[in-house]
Amino acid sequence: MRHESGANPASNPASDPVANPVSVAGAVPIVDCWNRIGVSGDQSCDKLVRHVHCRNCEVYSAAAQRNLQRPVSQQYREEWAGRLREPAPARAPSEMSSLVFRIGREWLALPTGICASVAPLVPSHRLPHRGGRGLLGIVNVGGRLLPAITLGALLGIDEHDTAAESGRHTFARLLVVEWDGQQFALPVADVRGIVRHGAGQLRAPAATVNKGAQPFIGGVLTDGALQIGVLDAALVGPQLEGLLR
Incomplete structure (x- = not known):
């Protein structure tokens, strides 16, 4: 001092x-x-x-x-x-996680176990003499050529029937998923993020769920105001694989 x-x-x-x-x-x-x-x-x-x-x-x-x-x-x-x-409050088990995305107006989710990455949306290139329901062509994702498949066509969802969300920016993306060693690029209108949930939180699909998507939905998950159709990877994967044959 x-x-x-x-x-x-x-x-x-x-x-x-x-x-x-x-x-x-x-x-x-x-x-x-x-x-x-x-x-x-x-x-x-x-x-x-x-x-x-x-x-x-x-x-x-x-x-x-x-x-x-x-x-x-x-x-x-x-x-x-x-x-x-004081006893700890009971929590619903969260043994599962899913990546939530949107196609058209429908919010869907796939298990994170088959989701490899999310990439910017790029134009697809058609394959000669190949096409049909769902197969758009091939896209370049990080230097790799992957088959681009539209889930909207596979599930009977109108991809152009969409509405802008208030309060947040939305960007179309490519969701890269992997099934049986093969990767696929799925164009989606928006990616919301990962949500954790338990099997007991899934409810049976309502009668109002899109009829084309209903056979592939394992259950409906409520996350705030969203009703999310959680797709069954064991049903969707073989359908993606079949489009390449």
């Missing part, structure tokens, strides 16, 4: 860090010199030249240790003992 030449530090209460200690009930008083001569005070402490900030000073560290070691009141102990005795 900075003092006048010839002055006795102990005789100057304003410059003595222990002159005005902060008392903590039931604990050793804490010297809050940082509030008087430190960075929160008049900054006259000579330790600031070396430490720059009070948090780097051993006095500040020692005060923090004393504060953490202060006695705990009986009321505080009883309050937390009561909280810890």
Whole structure:
């Protein structure tokens, strides 16, 4: 601490860090010199030249240790003992995870186990003498040529029947999935993200679900205001594979 030449530090209460200690009930008083001569005070402490900030000073560290070691009141102990005795709230098991995406107006999901990546949407190139239901051609995804397949045609969903969502930007993407060692690029209108859920959270598809998609949906998951049709990978995978034959 900075003092006048010839002055006795102990005789100057304003410059003595222990002159005005902060008392903590039931604990050793804490010297809050940082509030008087430190960075929160008049900054006259000579330790600031070396430490720059009070948090780097051993006095500040020692005060923090004393504060953490202060006695705990009986009321505080009883309050937390009561909280810890309360049973934990039951949670639905979340042993499954699915990637949620949109085709047209339909929100669907596929198990994350078969989802390899999400890539920017790029134009597909038609294959000579190949086409038919669902097969768009091939696309370049990260330097790899993958078959592009539209799930909308496979599931009987109108991909052009769509509405912009309020409050968030939407971007069409390519969802790359893998089945039996073969990867497929699926154009989707939007990717929402991954949702975790348990098998018990899936409900049977309602009668209003798209008739073409209904045979491939293992259940319907509610996530906020969304009703998501969780596709059965064991049913969708062979259909994708069959389009290449």
